[in-house]
Amino acid sequence: MSEQLTIGELAERTGVATSALRYWEELGLIPEPERVSGQRRYPPSAVELVAAILLLREVGLTLREVKTFLAVRSEPGDAWRELYRRKLDELDERIARAQVARTAIAHGMACPHENVFECSSFTGVVKARLAGASLEEAHRH
Incomplete structure (x- = not known):
């Protein structure tokens, strides 16, 4: 089993507050993590996902646009190009x-x-x- 991160560890590695991570989870930007004894446990790949969200926010996308971008970018086709346009x-x-x-x-x-x-x-x-x-x-x- 690969290393799992607590929400505090994910926050520390990405510089994003735990409250923001929970909010992003509520919005569906980051997948709901596994729970171990009631505590969130994120896969290491969550660090890269959070960094991608930060980058998309930095270039001006709203959280809603980030969610749309992540959803359409993972599908075949180029629907994401319209969002970029x-x-x-x-x-x-x-x-x-x-x-x-x-x-x-x-x-x-x-x-x-x-x-x-x-x-x-x-x-x-x-x-x-x-x-x-x-x-x-x-x-x-």
């Missing part, structure tokens, strides 16, 4: 918003006005936003 679109949108925000902040740092409400650029953006323009559209004016 959607995530790429979402990331591109977030990057674009962050770039616009960065431009606005950089302008604010270069603005010579002590009182931001005396800056015609700032008040113009505020008025454009009130009129329904996106931040990107408002900042172009």
Whole structure:
């Protein structure tokens, strides 16, 4: 029989809190482990699974998306690619918003006005936003 890990050992090896591991188990991200005298016992492969979940979270997948990805990735076919396409679109949108925000902040740092409400650029953006323009559209004016 291979080495079995307690939840504390799994937490120590992965850096994930035991409460998060129990939650991930509830969500079905990690399989329910064997129990020995009522204590969870994970196979060594659980370390790699937890590390994979951490990686997927780090690149921006939600726990729901991680669950879907793990389920479809273990099946034949390429259904997982659609999840990746959607995530790429979402990331591109977030990057674009962050770039616009960065431009606005950089302008604010270069603005010579002590009182931001005396800056015609700032008040113009505020008025454009009130009129329904996106931040990107408002900042172009």
